[in-house]
Amino acid sequence: MGAMAGLALYPGTFDPFTNGHLDILQRAHRLFPQVLVAVAANPDKAPLFSLEERMAIVRDATRDLPGVRVASFATLLVEYARAQGAQAIIRGLRAVSDFEYEFQMALMNRRLAETVETVFLMPHESYTYLSARLVKEIALLGGTVSGLVGPLAEKMLAEKSRAERGGAKGRRRSGGR
Ligand code: ADP
Numbered sequence: 001m002g003a004m005a006g007l008a009l010y011p012g013t014f015d016p017f018t019n020g021h022l023d024i025l026q027r028a029h030r031l032f033p034q035v036l037v038a039v040a041a042n043p044d045k046a047p048l049f050s051l052e053e054r055m056a057i058v059r060d061a062t063r064d065l066p067g068v069r070v071a072s073f074a075t076l077l078v079e080y081a082r083a084q085g086a087q088a089i090i091r092g093l094r095a096v097s098d099f100e101y102e103f104q105m106a107l108m109n110r111r112l113a114e115t116v117e118t119v120f121l122m123p124h125e126s127y128t129y130l131s132a133r134l135v136k137e138i139a140l141l142g143g144t145v146s147g148l149v150g151p152l153a154e155k156m157l158a159e160k161s162r163a164e165r166g167g168a169k170g171r172r173r174s175g176g177r
Helices: 019-031 051-061 077-084 096-112 132-140 151-165
Strands: 007-012 034-040 068-073 088-092 117-121
Touching: 007 019, 007 077, 019 034, 019 088, 019 117, 034 051, 034 077, 051 068, 051 151, 077 088, 077 096, 088 096, 096 117, 132 151
Parallel strands: 007 034, 007 088, 034 068, 088 117
Antiparallel strands: none
């Protein structure tokens, strides 16, 4: 069988986008010719990186993947998926611990939008212990996250770490790209 037709949405907070996220994205891209990485604004989660920073990191990590686009959304996920014409929502399952929350979300989303199917993909075993939360904890305490995130995320995590640990000396990143 050939590739499934159409467009899949891969939503998340991506604070920051990790190599585990990238693994899922690549698997999704083998099934769907077009994948839209949808970065949730999610101000309630108080992300470490601004929406613009998180999008820049995803763009950097996916620059070699034609057919992958990056956008942001602040509305109900299924409404956004419908508005984009997406057939599927992609989510990653690392372990049983992800399952309950993901199952609940998938069934609620189905109730809200019958035609948008949630597709679960499992990452390579080497990413099952990887989470954006752990990456942030390690980086902010001065540990190395090389191999766990892409080059831009690594650089921006190091900057945040220096700023946090430098206290008053920490430079503020402002404007720029
Ligand atoms: P959200 O706030 O929507 O859960 P995340 O950025 O934490 O956003 O995660 C987005 C999706 O990526 C979720 O489906 C999550 O289970 C999945 N995910 C996160 N880390 C990994 C990983 N290391 N391997 C596979 N999937 C992952």
